[in-house]
Each structure stands twice: as C-alpha cells, then as structure tokens.
Amino acid sequence: MTKTSNRIQIAETPLITGNQTFSTITDKVSSITEQKTPRMWYVLFGAASSLALIMFSLIGYLIWEGVGVWGVQIPVGWGWAIVNFVFWVGIGHAGTLISAVLFLFRQKWRTSINRFAEAMTLFAVICALIFPGIHVGRIWVAYFMFPIPNSMGMWPNFRSPLLWDVFAVGTYFSVSLMFWYVGLIPDLASLRDRAKNKIRKIFFGIVSLGWRGGNRQWKHYELAYLLLAGLSTPLVLSVHSVVSTDFATSVIPGWHTTIFPPYFVAGAIFSGFAMVMTLALVARKIYGLEHLITLRHLENMNKIILVTGMMVGYAYSMEFFIAWYSGNAYEKFTFINRAFGQYAWAYWIMISCNVIIPQLFWSKKLRTSIPVMFVASIFVNIGMWFERFVITVTSLANDFLPSSWDYYQPTFVDIGTFMGSFGLFFALFLIFIRFLPLIAMSEVKGVLPQADPLYYGHNGDGKGEKHGK
Amino acid sequence: MANKKIEGIIAEFKNPAELIRAAEKLRDSEYTKFDCHSPFPIHGMDRAMGEKRSPLGWIVGIVAFLGLGAGVTLEWWTSTIDYPLVISGKPFFSYQAYGPVAFAVMVLSSAFVALAGMLILNKLPKFNHPVFHSDRFGKVTDDAFFVSIEANDPHFDQKKTIEFLKTLGGQHVELLETDEKNE
Numbered sequence: 001m002t003k004t005s006n007r008i009q010i011a012e013t014p015l016i017t018g019n020q021t022f023s024t025i026t027d028k029v030s031s032i033t034e035q036k037t038p039r040m041w042y043v044l045f046g047a048a049s050s051l052a053l054i055m056f057s058l059i060g061y062l063i064w065e066g067v068g069v070w071g072v073q074i075p076v077g078w079g080w081a082i083v084n085f086v087f088w089v090g091i092g093h094a095g096t097l098i099s100a101v102l103f104l105f106r107q108k109w110r111t112s113i114n115r116f117a118e119a120m121t122l123f124a125v126i127c128a129l130i131f132p133g134i135h136v137g138r139i140w141v142a143y144f145m146f147p148i149p150n151s152m153g154m155w156p157n158f159r160s161p162l163l164w165d166v167f168a169v170g171t172y173f174s175v176s177l178m179f180w181y182v183g184l185i186p187d188l189a190s191l192r193d194r195a196k197n198k199i200r201k202i203f204f205g206i207v208s209l210g211w212r213g214g215n216r217q218w219k220h221y222e223l224a225y226l227l228l229a230g231l232s233t234p235l236v237l238s239v240h241s242v243v244s245t246d247f248a249t250s251v252i253p254g255w256h257t258t259i260f261p262p263y264f265v266a267g268a269i270f271s272g273f274a275m276v277m278t279l280a281l282v283a284r285k286i287y288g289l290e291h292l293i294t295l296r297h298l299e300n301m302n303k304i305i306l307v308t309g310m311m312v313g314y315a316y317s318m319e320f321f322i323a324w325y326s327g328n329a330y331e332k333f334t335f336i337n338r339a340f341g342q343y344a345w346a347y348w349i350m351i352s353c354n355v356i357i358p359q360l361f362w363s364k365k366l367r368t369s370i371p372v373m374f375v376a377s378i379f380v381n382i383g384m385w386f387e388r389f390v391i392t393v394t395s396l397a398n399d400f401l402p403s404s405w406d407y408y409q410p411t412f413v414d415i416g417t418f419m420g421s422f423g424l425f426f427a428l429f430l431i432f433i434r435f436l437p438l439i440a441m442s443e444v445k446g447v448l449p450q451a452d453p454l455y456y457g458h459n460g461d462g463k464g465e466k467h468g469k
Numbered sequence: 470m471a472n473k474k475i476e477g478i479i480a481e482f483k484n485p486a487e488l489i490r491a492a493e494k495l496r497d498s499e500y501t502k503f504d505c506h507s508p509f510p511i512h513g514m515d516r517a518m519g520e521k522r523s524p525l526g527w528i529v530g531i532v533a534f535l536g537l538g539a540g541v542t543l544e545w546w547t548s549t550i551d552y553p554l555v556i557s558g559k560p561f562f563s564y565q566a567y568g569p570v571a572f573a574v575m576v577l578s579s580a581f582v583a584l585a586g587m588l589i590l591n592k593l594p595k596f597n598h599p600v601f602h603s604d605r606f607g608k609v610t611d612d613a614f615f616v617s618i619e620a621n622d623p624h625f626d627q628k629k630t631i632e633f634l635k636t637l638g639g640q641h642v643e644l645l646e647t648d649e650k651n652e
Contacts, residue, residue, distance in 0.1 A: 157554070161569075167569065171574075174581075178581065186509075190508075206594075210598060212598060213506045214504035214505065214617070215511070216504050216518075218507070219522075220586075227525065227529050238569070442508060453489045
C-alpha cells in the first residue's frame with residue numbers, strides 16, 4: 001500500500017473503535033434511554049432500592065433511639081459512620097479527577113468515561129453526606145453546622161476541621177453537580193431532538209434549556225466548562241485533605257501526622273478509580289458499549305490504580321518508619337498494634353487488597369483482562385474501606401491509657417446502614433443510566449477524527465492531512 | 470396564518486470543514502448576525518467567525534476574589550466582632566485555620582457564577598427560537614452542521630443571501646418564518 005499505511009502502523013490505538021460516525025454514537029448512547037426498560041433493570045433497581053429503604057428505616061430508628069444503637073462507645077467514639085463517610089467521599093474523587101484534571105491535561109480518553117464517573121461522584125458524595133449528618137446526635141439542630149443567624153447569636157467555630165468538612169464537602173457536591181449539568185446540556189438537547197413522545201419532548205426540552213449548538217453558544221460554553229474544570233481541580237486535592245485534617249489535627253497517636261493529606265488524596269483516587277472500573281465494566285457489558293469504552297480506557301485506568309496503589313503502599317510504610325524514627329512510644333506502639341494487635345486481621349486485609357493486589361497490573365496481560373480487573377477493582381474497594389477502618393478504630397481502641405482500652409464491634413444498625421448506603425448508591429446510579437446519556441456524546445464526537453476540520457483536506461473528500469490517523 | 474414574518478435563513482453543510490469555510494466567507498462578506506451550529510464545538514471556529522474571546526473568565530476571576538474576601542470577612546466578623554469565643558487558647562482571628570472555609574466559599578461562588586454567567590451570556594434558557602422552525606434543524610445535536618443568518622443582519626437580503634449560501638455549498642436552504650400573531 002501507500003505511505004499512509006505505514007503511518008497507520010505507528011499511530012496510537014484509536015480511542016473509539018468500530019468505525020463510529022457521529023450518528024452511530026448518538027444512536028448507541030441515546031437508545032439506551034429510549035428503549036423499553038430491561039427486566040434486569042427492574043430486578044436490580046428493586047434490590048438496590050430495598051437496601052436503601054433498609055438504610056432509611058435504620059436512620060429513623062437511630063434518630064428515635066439515639067447513637068447508642070450503634071457500636072460506638074468510649075474510647076471508640078468514631079465508628080463505622082466516619083469510616084463510611086471517608087470511604088464514600090474518597091470514591092467520589094476519581095470522578096472529579098477524570099472530569100477535571102484529565103480535561104486540563106487534554107487527555108482525550110476521558111470523554112468515554114467522564115459522564116458516569118461524574119455521576120458516580122455525585123451519588124458517592126450523597127452517600128457520604130448522610131453519615132456525618134446522622135452522627136450529630138441531635139439531628140434537629142444539625143443546622144448549627146452552617147453559619148445561619150440564630151436566636152442564640154452563636155456562630156460555627158471556623159477553627160474546627162469538622163466545620164471545614166461541612167464547607168469542603170458541601171462545595172464539592174455543589175460544584176460537581178454544576179459541572180455535571182453543564183456537561184449534560186448538549187446531550188440533553190440530543191435527547192430532546194430525538195424524543196418521540198410528548199412527555200420526553202417537554203422534559204428534555206426544559207432541561208436542555210433550548211440549546212442550539214451555535215458557535216456563539218459553544219464559545220461561552222467551552223470557557224465555562226474549562227473554568228469549572230479549573231475550579232474542580234483543586235477540589236480533588238483539597239476535599240480529602242480537609243477530611244484528613246479531621247484526624248491529623250487531633251493528638252491521637254497514628255492520626256497526628258503530616259503525611260495524612262497527600263496520603264488520603266492518593267487513597268481517594270485509588271478507591272475511586274476502582275469503583276469507576278467496577279461500574280464501567282458492568283455498564284459496558286450490559287449495554288454493549290465495548291466500542292466506546294475500549295480496552296485502552298480500561299488499561300489506562302488500571303495504570304492509575306497501580307500508581308495510586310503504590311503511593312498508598314508508600315504511605316503505609318512511611319507511617320511505620322516515622323513511628324519508629326520519631327522515638328515516640330505511643331506512636332510506635334500504635335503501629336505495631338495495628339499490624340499485630342487485636343485488629344491485625346483488618347490491617348492485613350488492607351495490605352493485601354491495597355498493596356499486593358494492584359501489583360498484578362504490572363503485567364500487560366493481567367491489566368487488559370476483564371475478569372482480572374473486575375475482581376481486582378472490588379478487592380481494592382474492600383481494602384480501602386478497611387484502610388479507613390484501621391485508621392479510625394485501631395488508634396482509638398488502644399489509646400494512651402491501657403485501662404480504657406476496649407474492642408469495638410459494630411451492631412446490626414451499623415452494618416445495615418452501610419449496606420443500605422450501597423443500595424442508595426446503586427439505585428441512584430441505575431436511575432441515571434436508565435434515563436440520562438451515560439456517555440458524553442458531544443465530547444466523544446469531538447474526539448473522533450472526522451470532527452477535525454483538517455481531516456477533510458482541501459476538497460472535502462476525506463483525504464486530508466490527518467486521514468492516516 | 471396569512472401574515473408570516475421572515476426571521477432568517479438556515480442552510481445545512483456537509484461537514485465541519487465546509488462549515489468553517491462558510492463561516493470564513495460570511496465573516497469576510499461582513500455578515501454579523503449569523504451562527505454556525507454543530508453537534509460539538511469545532512476547533513478554529515471562533516477565528517473563522519471573527520468571534521472575540523468570551524469574557525466569562527474575567528467575570529469568574531473577579532467573583533473568585535470577592536468570594537475569597539467574603540469568606541474571610543464572614544470568619545473574621547463572626548469570631549472576633551459578633552461573638553468572640555476563646556477556643557483552645559487560639560487567637561480570635563486565627564487566619565491559618567480560616568483557609569479551608571475561605572477557599573470553599575471562593576470555589577463555590579466562582580463555580581456558580583461560571584454556570585450562571587454562561588447561561589446569561591448565551592441567553593439561555595430560551596425555549597423558542599426561529600431555528601427550531603426548521604424540521605431538519607433537530608439533527609444538529611446528532612450529526613448535522615448548519616449556518617443560520619438572522620433577518621435583522623444589515624447585509625440580509627432574502628434572495629442574495631440564499632444564493633450566497635448556495636454558492637458556499639449550503640444544502641436544504643430554508644426560510645425561517647413565524648406567524649405575526651405569535652410575536
């Protein structure tokens with residue numbers, strides 16, 4: 001063949017495979033929301049929403065009875081609720097990393113996964129916000145957390161990391177929601193223009209705000225998107241740093257360390273990518289999106305899981321080193337106790353899932369194998385939950401005074417509420433993939449080779465300079 | 470139905486390259502009230518249309534500073550003026566501890582303005598627009614590319630503009646009309 005064929009051989013793997021055109025993408029993604037609801041969807045949604053219902057009933061019970069229905073006691077005053085909070089907030093971070101940071105770095109591969117990764121962020125943060133919200137004890141005065149003028153003339157304590165959390169996570173949720181919605185507008189317009197029945201026409205007509213796709217609109221739109229990406233990027237680092245200060249500003253051994261903010265951020269991205277992976281693999285399989293979410297996307301995510309897993313592993317060992325190097329007896333004891341004390345089982349689950357399992361991804365064969373990555377992503381999620389459990393519980397259960405030591409155990413209310421939060425998460429996610437475009441159509445079209453005007457050359461015949469790619 | 474008002478003209482183009490070329494020609498012929506519609510933003514279209522950069526960055530930048538100031542002011546006023554409380558012996562104005570909240574207020578207010586500003590600059594929501602009268606226009610969110618020219622453009626001339634769009638390669642050139650009574 002001609003010169004062009006040589007260029008094909010050295011070109012990168014294409015982002016989108018299967019000879020897609022603009023309209024096949026619209027069709028593929030939009031039809032998911034238009035076809036009859038699959039029976040499997042009802043089964044899954046039924047299961048997820050039942051779990052969520054259990055959670056809401058248990059929350060009702062908790063509010064009625066008080067936090068005594070949980071396993072928290074003295075000295076372990078922070079139990080599963082905080083563990084779950086940190087776990088869910090962490091999951092959200094991958095969505096923001098994909099949508100904002102990778103956007104700023106012009107990583108075009110993000111376009112296939114950013115929409116549902118952002119949705120995952122929103123739902124994870126909703127689950128996260130529930131836990132501290134119900135942990136306040138007297139839930140009817142939860143408004144104390146916000147600077148609302150009240151009859152006592154009192155204000156929140158702005159020096160407290162717990163208050164920083166309210167602002168950091170509240171901002172995180174709001175900004176993610178706005179970012180997600182801005183990204184959705186052109187795709188909602190696609191659904192509006194395809195709508196066959198009146199209800200869909202009216203609904204998508206309203207939510208797409210009358211989008212016309214004119215360049216005079218795209219101009220402001222693109223800048224707004226860029227600005228929101230720029231504003232979300234520091235949030236990837238700041239939100240979990242603030243969460244880590246809940247621990248780091250205290251004087252409990254094992255918490256009072258400066259490594260916490262970067263360590264928490266790396267862990268958050270690690271766990272979040274694992275969750276994106278789990279969800280992507282399922283959605284891709286059910287809806288046959290193999291050409292849009294290709295093996296290249298999955299492999300890239302596995303590389304990030306490997307990198308962040310190594311960072312987390314580094315943090316684990318550095319904590320140990322500093323505990324020894326500090327010469328602080330309490331600090332030293334805490335870490336030896338983590339690995340060999342009464343919660344050693346949790347510690348080794350954490351190490352196996354977070355440090356050992358990701359090492360599989362050094363092998364190209366394993367990181368491109370769907371079953372391997374699916375199982376690994378679930379293990380990583382389990383491991384990251386245990387990381388927060390180890391941090392929260394071991395430091396509290398065996399603190400300075402051996403006379404106050406105790407063994408913390410969750411009650412059925414703890415367990416049910418946590419399981420129920422998964423129900424809520426998946427129920428929201430199922431609603432999302434059923435009714436909204438789960439892949440950002442306009443963005444995927446923008447990365448197709450035919451979206452580049454240079455592709456068409458001077459005669460508009462598809463024989464332009466970039467044709468080889 | 471008798472009184473129809475011409476709102477503009479719409480023409481379809483085959484691909485992004487043709488759309489860009491049409492935009493350049495329209496710009497050079499000094500049309501000002503035209504727009505190029507596409508399913509995704511096209512690289513280089515701003516220059517082809519002679520568009521200026523969006524002012525949104527300046528707006529959001531200013532709001533970011535105001536938001537940061539508002540956050541610090543809130544923390545300073547509540548903890549030193551309105552209800553000073555000694556907490557762990559820290560000074561009333563503990564600026565080191567005020568960072569995270571001030572930062573959050575800054576990000577939140579700028580993000581809100583980025584969204585609201587985008588909608589205002591784009592005059593959205595706007596549910597009724599002459600281009601929606603074209604039946605073909607629905608494909609713009611799928612795979613079609615359009616140029617629309619508004620009737621109140623100083624260079625607008627029904628016959629000449631249609632001819633011009635056709636010479637640029639425009640297909641399915643359509644007049645956008647509305648009934649007078651709907652005005």
